Amino acid sequence: MNAISDREPMTIGALARAAGVHVETIRFYQRKRLMPEPDRPVGSIRRYGADALGRIRFIKSAQRLGFSLEEVADLLExxxxxxxxxxxxxxxxxxxxxxxxxxxxxxxxxxxxxxxxxxxxxxxxxxxxxxxxxxxxx
Missing domain, CATH: 1.20.5 (Single alpha-helices involved in coiled-coils or other helix-helix interfaces)
Structure with a gap:
């Protein structure tokens, strides 16, 4: 992971690479309401910031400790x-x-x-x- 990806807005692909997950994992987290889906500017693609990267890292850390996604959602609250x-x-x-x-x-x-x-x-x-x-x- 490079330091730039922590600060600059990223596409979903760049976010996935920075977090070490698949793009579909991010989309799954969004469907499960573990992550918000950023707005899509007119004629452009969605961009994710450092907060999204931090959230994925939080989710993955909690999962490594054995928390289910439902439990992770509770912790995120x-x-x-x-x-x-x-x-x-x-x-x-x-x-x-x-x-x-x-x-x-x-x-x-x-x-x-x-x-x-x-x-x-x-x-x-x-x-x-x-x-x-x-x-x-x-």
């Missing part, structure tokens, strides 16, 4: 910085969700490790313990 308590509560809920998913993944890891271990100790014409366990699972 709080972005003026005066709603720290609400933003903190959303982050706390997301952290709880992440911790629950980690616990689920650890249970899955333990179950798979046990089944793999049982597979390697089985000999002869015994039915595969992994396949059998999956058939018996409720």
């Amino acid at each position: 709080l972005e003026d910085g005066t709603h720290c308590q609400q933003a903190r509560e959303q982050a706390r809920k997301k952290l709880d969700d992440v911790r629950a998913r980690i616990a689920d993944l650890k249970r899955i890891e333990t179950a798979l490790a046990e089944l793999i271990s049982r597979c390697s100790t089985t000999r002869g014409r015994v039915r595969c313990p992994l396949i059998q366990a999956l058939h018996e699972a409720r």
Whole structure:
């Protein structure tokens, strides 16, 4: 990304390149009302400023932290910085969700490790313990 693209008005293509996304991603964000669509001057093309680039970066950063687009929309409503308590509560809920998913993944890891271990100790014409366990699972 060059410094000029941060200050000068950009076409949607230039904005996409500067933000590291596809043009269709920007259009999708606009349809989802995560980003405003700038006015089109008569006989010209729309131009995007640094605020649009910042907004895309905000959206992508929030997504990397696991926030859904619906949650990102909620965070964007709080972005003026005066709603720290609400933003903190959303982050706390997301952290709880992440911790629950980690616990689920650890249970899955333990179950798979046990089944793999049982597979390697089985000999002869015994039915595969992994396949059998999956058939018996409720």
